[in-house]
Amino acid sequence: MKVPDKCPVCGGELHIKTVCCDSCNTQFTNDYQPGRLSVLNDGQVQFVLTFLACEGNIKDMERALGISYPTVKARLQEIQRTLGIEQKEDRKLDILNKIAEGQLTVDKALEMLKETRQ
Helix, strand or coil, X not given: CCCCCECCCCXXXXXXXXXXXXXXXXXXXXXXXXXXXXXXXHHHHHHHHHHHHCCCCHHHHHHXXXXXXXXXXXXXXXXXXXXXXXXXXXXXXXXXXXXXXXXXXXXXXXXXXXXXXX
């Protein structure tokens, strides 16, 4: 069962305070932070596990999940957004918008776009 992150009564943030050993019942109390992947829902976790089992090969993902290439890409992007991982296309669009708004020179933008390709 996934650890809840919101209080069912008031909607406030929940924090992990105590962990316990199943063997000897030793307990540790502290302010524990949930893992970064804890924000993923069950379907997203399963998708990530399948992605790892397929070693990141999208063609294998298509076959394993019975979905199309665009659907695999869309689900990957959804997980990236959920985890707060900046996507290359978003970064490129941001750079182009900054040029249009006069916040970046073309030379600086080209330099930043080269970094995005790496």
